[in-house]
Amino acid sequence: MLSGTEFRSAEAAPATGRFDSWREHLHGSYVPVDLLPDDHMADFRATHLVLNLGAVRLWRIEHPPMRMRRSPQLIRRSDPELLHLSLPLRGTKRVVQSDREAGYGAHELALLDTSRPYLMEASTGERQRTVRGTGILLPRNVLPLAAKGGDALVNRRLSAREGAGALLARFLTQVWADRASYRPADGPRLGTIAIDLLSALLAHTLDAENTLAPETRRRSLVLRIQEFIQQRLFDPELTPRSVAAAHHISVSYLHRLFEDEEITVAAWIRRRRLERACRDLADPALRHTPIHAIAMHWGFARADDFTRAFRAVYGMPPRDYRYGACRVADQGLSDGAAP
Template sequence: MAHEVPRDELPADAQAHPAVRPELYHFSFIQEGNLQVSQSRQEAAHSAEGLYVVDTSRPFDCLAFGGPPGGVGLEIPKALIPVPHDRIDRLLARPIPAREGVGALLTGFLTRLAADRSLRPSDGPRLGTVLIDLAAALLAQAVEADDALPPETHRHTLALRVQSFILRNLSDPELSPATIAAAHHISVGHLHRLFRARDTTVSAWIRQQRLDRVRRDLTDPSLLTVRIHELAARWGFAHPAAFSRAFRAAYGMPPSDYRHLALVSRAPGATPRRPVRTDTRPSAPPTAPVTS
């Protein structure tokens, strides 16, 4: 089973000769420092934001230089990667693209997992499946063996690509199922099926992501002078009235009350009390920002 490997450091200018371990693929995403990695007569230098994979069943060497390196890693049993292993051999120790496409999805997911202290052991199987699918898709793409992947891996990877695209474009009020589908060269129906398999809809998922970010901004003291409808607009809510209704439905109170309670509760010795709503801005036409 895949597991997240904690941040780890090697002594600067020291050569490491890892012992041969069970048959795993070890992925390392370097966040700082530099490494020279070699395995199976293949060698490459890796720096910050670099990604590489090695086969732990064979000897490999790492040489750190320019300071101690650090990063996050992932180990997956080779048997769980449905890509011809002889093709993956060509990738060992070499740089794998990590700033775009599936590589960016995998490294972004790993980085978030390493920083999230709220995860529980029961989350392991679900997160492990996602990591395995991303790692397999990345390797298959790198060796042009996409046809070796099972359909479910393709679906998971596509869904993660779509979600990543949505998160990067939440501020666009024109974001819609049609624009999302077009950006990924799939039909709108195919897009809806991806989200239906996750017990949600495209519109509901976008709306919740936007609400989560506005809610976070409402609790930020540095944004206290920014009007609520301006915060909402930053995250793609084009109509204040529609935003207010969606926020109240999600969190049980108007956004102005939520902001007040969140900020007052931060004051030492304060006893938060629910305020009387004073939002007197004119209502806009009740048009939802995203339609499905």
């Protein structure tokens, strides 16, 4: 599992001291800030999880509504020169920095500079008690474009609905979902991916993609291509040629891009299709869906081709795999219903 830290106010201090322990934790793990809770509840509860990804720290946070202020005095006390990228997952955020006020909700990324004063206000909806978000912290010097773009990028809404912003938002949430499957040695590689995606998003925002390092452009293009493929696995016409055409590159260049993936483009497409079909075969809700229909849904036009490819990867035909998976599911339901 990736290395990191976990803070839960309910476990860190008695109820009367939880808010103070939360403030001290943020001072040590983030930067010194003034915390102004909307409602200083006696039973204050907050969580802060951090994963170490090399130079990047991936964080996830949940807490009651509050305001957070970083003043010039606090900056003089400690200035690690960090960039703070956040993605609201529940609730909304209002930020004032660099003479700009902006509101953020779901599908909007916010970039702040901890070397500049700011006021951040996190709010919930009517039926919500806490706000929740995720994001990354990284040294400003690893993103020269951010320093160069400065005022144009800080506290500016960055869309997470499309392009590099959508890829970055999906990356932030997916690493949390898959964190148990990673080893500590995977951290720096994942941090590099985060930096590349953020660099591509900022370059697009500034219309300065040509200023990115060639390797950063290459990696971000590979990630965009992989996302393109994932969204079209059901299309039987999805081939290396159609992928290359959609991205205005040659087929030979597409193959060169995938050399570092240690798998051909066609094999990468086939493997992702098999993974989706495998998931559906193991789903008890789909047990009455014919196997050939599942295969066709995920882009396998011929049932024989699907069976051969499935057996080569999973060591058994799809019918046997489904039978075994459904038996396990049925047994689990039976055990759960037993008195």
